[in-house]
Amino acid sequence: MGTLLSGIKAPNDIKNLADSQLPELCEEIREQIINTVADNGGHLASNLGVVELTVALHRVFTLPEDSIVWDVGHQSYAHKLLTGRAEEFSTLRCEGGLSGFPSREESDCDPFTTGHSSASISSALGLSVAKSLAGDPGHVIAVIGDGALTGGLAYEGLNNAGRLNRNLIVILNDNAMSISRNVGSMARYLSYVRAKPGYLNAKDSIEAALCRLPKIGEAMASGVRRVKNVIKKNIFNTTIFQDMGFNYYGPFDGHDLRTLISVLTMAREIDKPVLIHIRTYKGRGYKYAENDPSMYHGLSAFDREKGAGDAGAQGFSGAFGETMCALAVENDRLCAVTAAMETGTGLTSFKEKFRNRFFDVGIAEEHAVTFCAGLARGGMIPVFAVYSTFLQRAYDQLIHDGALQHLKIILAIDRAGIVGEDGQTHQGIFDAAFLHTVPGIHVYAPTYYDELSDNLSDCVEGDAHLYAVRYPRGKALFRPEGYKLSGKPFGVYGAVESHTAIVTYGRLFSFAYEAMLALAKTGVKCKLVKLNRIIPLDPGVVSALKDCKTVVFFEESIRTGGVAENLGSMLSEAGFAGRYVMRCIEEGFVKHAPMFRTLEHLGLDKDGMIRAVHEALQPRLRGISEKGMWT
Ligand SMILES: Cc1ncc(C[n+]2csc(CCOP(=O)(O)OP(=O)(O)O)c2C)c(N)n1
Numbered sequence: 001m002g003t004l005l006s007g008i009k010a011p012n013d014i015k016n017l018a019d020s021q022l023p024e025l026c027e028e029i030r031e032q033i034i035n036t037v038a039d040n041g042g043h044l045a046s047n048l049g050v051v052e053l054t055v056a057l058h059r060v061f062t063l064p065e066d067s068i069v070w071d072v073g074h075q076s077y078a079h080k081l082l083t084g085r086a087e088e089f090s091t092l093r094c095e096g097g098l099s100g101f102p103s104r105e106e107s108d109c110d111p112f113t114t115g116h117s118s119a120s121i122s123s124a125l126g127l128s129v130a131k132s133l134a135g136d137p138g139h140v141i142a143v144i145g146d147g148a149l150t151g152g153l154a155y156e157g158l159n160n161a162g163r164l165n166r167n168l169i170v171i172l173n174d175n176a177m178s179i180s181r182n183v184g185s186m187a188r189y190l191s192y193v194r195a196k197p198g199y200l201n202a203k204d205s206i207e208a209a210l211c212r213l214p215k216i217g218e219a220m221a222s223g224v225r226r227v228k229n230v231i232k233k234n235i236f237n238t239t240i241f242q243d244m245g246f247n248y249y250g251p252f253d254g255h256d257l258r259t260l261i262s263v264l265t266m267a268r269e270i271d272k273p274v275l276i277h278i279r280t281y282k283g284r285g286y287k288y289a290e291n292d293p294s295m296y297h298g299l300s301a302f303d304r305e306k307g308a309g310d311a312g313a314q315g316f317s318g319a320f321g322e323t324m325c326a327l328a329v330e331n332d333r334l335c336a337v338t339a340a341m342e343t344g345t346g347l348t349s350f351k352e353k354f355r356n357r358f359f360d361v362g363i364a365e366e367h368a369v370t371f372c373a374g375l376a377r378g379g380m381i382p383v384f385a386v387y388s389t390f391l392q393r394a395y396d397q398l399i400h401d402g403a404l405q406h407l408k409i410i411l412a413i414d415r416a417g418i419v420g421e422d423g424q425t426h427q428g429i430f431d432a433a434f435l436h437t438v439p440g441i442h443v444y445a446p447t448y449y450d451e452l453s454d455n456l457s458d459c460v461e462g463d464a465h466l467y468a469v470r471y472p473r474g475k476a477l478f479r480p481e482g483y484k485l486s487g488k489p490f491g492v493y494g495a496v497e498s499h500t501a502i503v504t505y506g507r508l509f510s511f512a513y514e515a516m517l518a519l520a521k522t523g524v525k526c527k528l529v530k531l532n533r534i535i536p537l538d539p540g541v542v543s544a545l546k547d548c549k550t551v552v553f554f555e556e557s558i559r560t561g562g563v564a565e566n567l568g569s570m571l572s573e574a575g576f577a578g579r580y581v582m583r584c585i586e587e588g589f590v591k592h593a594p595m596f597r598t599l600e601h602l603g604l605d606k607d608g609m610i611r612a613v614h615e616a617l618q619p620r621l622r623g624i625s626e627k628g629m630w631t
């Protein structure tokens with residue numbers, strides 16, 4: 001670690017450095033971030049883009065009295081390094097180590113634990129109002145990217161904040177990129193604002209004025225007043241932000257420390273909402289990331305000298321993308337919709353081949369579902385490819401705009417289940433539960449790529465209602481020899497006459513099958529029920545299980561409201577008198593760790609399953625047998 005950075009042991013230590021040392025500090029921060037992400041994986045390009053901004057924020061504001069809310073939070077690495085977490089930074093995204101996102105548990109300089117986009121203005125506004133009510137003078141700053149500004153929630157925040165008579169600073173970090181190139185009218189508008197010549201003149205004169213601003217110290221007050229006056233004269237009056245009640249300043253060079261510090265110092269003094277528009281470059285300071293900011297947005301460990309290789313969409317996402325292309329050739333009504341996750345969901349080749357049927361709607365999951373409703377109403381067959389965790393945003397739209405209208409919308413739910421290093425905010429462990437409450441939906445959980453294709457093509461062919469096909473992050477696991485697609489809602493494998501049953505779905509089937517084989521070798525014969533369609537469950541599943549003495553259900557999902565609970569209640573109604581054990585995710589939030597380590601911890605790997613079956617068969621040893629049917 002660089003010498004300046006290693007001297008920063010606590011929040012606000014940065015204030016002990018001289019102005020002249022700050023560029024070197026920025027270099028050290030960049031080095032630290034590049035090396036750590038090369039070792040551990042993580043979000044590189046976005047973090048490299050905000051190094052100067054972060055340094056400027058920490059120079060001007062005092063944490064934790066003042067609060068910085070990073071939108072999404074994937075760009076908070078420099079902030080971590082400057083708030084007493086430099087020593088532990090090498091543990092970033094590792095099990096037991098620092099989170100890759102802001103985390104309240106980690107530091108009181110992280111006001112919120114975040115990972116989902118477009119929420120910063122709302123939460124910063126609430127915090128600011130609370131401070132005001134409590135008589136707390138602290139400032140609140142929201143840093144939001146141009147990509148995050150495509151999310152509707154951001155406008156709800158802006159709308160609400162516009163009339164505030166208190167200092168609230170929103171920094172728009174405009175790098176013209178979401179994960180892919182930013183899309184939509186707002187992106188176009190920002191590029192217009194950035195490029196408008198009259199505007200640039202104003203910017204130049206503002207910058208010239210700012211350069212004359214004295215150093216922090218005695219002369220600050222008059223300097224700030226002077227700059228405020230100059231800025232007032234040069235303010236660009238016609239931005240949407242100005243119209244919404246914000247004082248708008250910018251766009252400024254977001255890599256120019258002196259300008260940033262001066263503007264922030266000025267903005268701190270204004271008892272109104274202020275929006276500071278800065279232009280930054282994603283990947284700044286690492287040539288590979290500068291050249292391909294999209295690939296370096298978030299990535300696995302790589303060789304720093306050689307850079308990362310672009311593997312393209314692989315695993316389930318790759319299979320989904322290929323299937324979509326194949327289906328689109330046969331059916332010209334098939335459309336693909338993504339909420340700013342084109343590459344992650346495997347839709348790049350669909351976009352290239354079927355440009356007029358591909359829609360990146362920005363980070364706008366609610367809109368995406370309702371937009372799909374419109375497409376469906378107009379006779380198209382929309383497939384919304386979305387990560388499980390982000391679909392949470394669109395619950396009402398599924399019910400009101402989709403299910404109630406009896407429209408055919410297909411959800412391709414990627415990253416369903418444990419996702420690994422992104423951790424708590426990104427685990428896909430809620431959809432299987434909340435989709436139970438969406439009337440009429442059919443949800444499939446393929447274990448293998450050909451099952452995914454089969455399910456998707458059935459949905460495209462099927463009647464008019466909501467469908468979801470949910471599949472995990474990464475690749476398919478063990479496939480039993482001779483395993484064939486059944487095309488049925490469930491299948492029964494192994495010792496079909498046994499009174500001991502394992503039930504599961506999705507990728508856990510692979511582990512369950514291996515567990516079943518291992519148990520058989522030790523004389524414990526089980527049947528294995530694989531659920532292909534998890535909502536609604538086929539009544540045949542109940543028939544296959546109701547005479548069992550012991551049923552153990554493994555589910556990579558939150559227990560409350562999940563498939564295991566639902567099956568339990570169906571069995572109960574059918575008069576099941578055996579022991580029903582559910583091994584699901586009990587804790588609401590599962591921390592970051594490698595995906596398979598997490599499954600192991602949760603007892604959802606092969607060994608965990610073997611243990612659970614043994615325990616279920618010997619309940620008295622654990623002293624829990626008399627407690628009823630469900631455990
Ligand atoms: C609700 C939601 N949808 C999607 C994402 C995935 N996501 C994370 S960062 C990102 C792009 C953000 O772009 P921007 O705000 O401009 O930040 P940048 O990376 O460019 O600094 C996306 C789409 C998310 N975190 N939350």
Ligand SMILES: CC(=O)[C@@H](O)[C@H](O)COP(=O)(O)O
Nearest residue numbers: 072074115298344415422473
């Ligand atoms: C910050 C964010 O929300 C995304 O960048 C997310 O981390 C992507 O996850 P995958 O790596 O699984 O595509």
Ligand SMILES: [Mg+2]
Nearest residue numbers: 145146147177
């Ligand atoms: Mg951006």
